[in-house]
Amino acid sequence: MFKKILNLLFITCLSNGLLAQNNPVDSIFTSEGLILAEVKEIAPDYVKYSFPSETLINSIYKNNVQKIRFNSGRVQLFKESLALAEIKYVHDYEKVSLTHLESETKGLYKLDEVFAKAVGTTTLSNITTVKERAFRKLKIQAALLGGNVVFMLDQNTVGNQFGSYYQTGKATETTLTGIVYSNSIPKVDEIIALLNSKKTFNVNSNFYAGINSTDVEGNPYLPETFTIEDFYEENGFVYVRGKARGIKNTLFKVVSFKNNQMTFYWKDKKKAYNLSVDL
Numbered sequence: 001m002f003k004k005i006l007n008l009l010f011i012t013c014l015s016n017g018l019l020a021q022n023n024p025v026d027s028i029f030t031s032e033g034l035i036l037a038e039v040k041e042i043a044p045d046y047v048k049y050s051f052p053s054e055t056l057i058n059s060i061y062k063n064n065v066q067k068i069r070f071n072s073g074r075v076q077l078f079k080e081s082l083a084l085a086e087i088k089y090v091h092d093y094e095k096v097s098l099t100h101l102e103s104e105t106k107g108l109y110k111l112d113e114v115f116a117k118a119v120g121t122t123t124l125s126n127i128t129t130v131k132e133r134a135f136r137k138l139k140i141q142a143a144l145l146g147g148n149v150v151f152m153l154d155q156n157t158v159g160n161q162f163g164s165y166y167q168t169g170k171a172t173e174t175t176l177t178g179i180v181y182s183n184s185i186p187k188v189d190e191i192i193a194l195l196n197s198k199k200t201f202n203v204n205s206n207f208y209a210g211i212n213s214t215d216v217e218g219n220p221y222l223p224e225t226f227t228i229e230d231f232y233e234e235n236g237f238v239y240v241r242g243k244a245r246g247i248k249n250t251l252f253k254v255v256s257f258k259n260n261q262m263t264f265y266w267k268d269k270k271k272a273y274n275l276s277v278d279l
Contacts, residue, residue: 031084047060096149110180111182114176133214139279
């Protein structure tokens with residue numbers, strides 16, 4: 001009897017091994033999750049793969065690939081992948097990364113362009129401190145958009161200019177311009193499925209930052225609920241028309257859909273805002 005059981009186990013293991021060889025599946029670990037497929041090619045900028053029983057070749061930028069565990073057991077790591085932190089809330093803005101290499105944005109999702117400026121209070125202001133304030137402002141704007149990396153387009157710092165009898169002095173200033181990216185964006189189908197069944201949500205936070213703000217501020221008169229009247233998809237993002245007490249804006253962009261909450265973004269001439277609701 002014991003011998004029969006051993007034979008059965010041997011046959012089962014052998015069958016599983018042959019099945020794995022006949023149906024090779026590699027594990028591709030990406031910034032947005034695991035892909036189970038057969039790797040066809042690893043090119044300089046991307047990885048080509050196809051799903052089991054399919055001939056269609058898909059591709060993903062290597063920037064988004066962390067590692068591949070091949071069916072053979074071999075593991076290949078990818079240094080091209082940026083170590084991007086997850087921005088759960090706007091207060092995570094310090095985790096936003098900065099890059100001066102456009103190649104590091106390949107495969108990432110472009111969100112919007114941002115601008116920040118910081119000016120010293122006097123001609124004795126510390127240049128480094130003013131520069132840090134500008135970067136802080138830039139990261140806050142990126143976090144409000146749901147981004148976790150900014151590709152720097154322009155950075156300009158002017159030192160203190162001391163005045164004279166004929167000329168007024170000018171304090172140091174730094175101006176920054178960049179494009180905000182993220183390695184993951186809200187999944188449209190999941191959002192639409194929810195909005196088709198639910199229209200009113202409880203508000204848990206409402207934060208904003210002004211053009212010259214060096215920190216995030218909260219709305220002291222937090223609305224209790226947010227009601228969605230309509231929604232649509234555009235360029236891979238979901239926009240909603242809705243209303244909440246005390247908020248004049250009626251068009252919002254969904255920038256986050258995770259951690260049991262949904263976050264909306266909008267801006268006016270002076271400020272950028274986030275409003276988060278419980279799911």
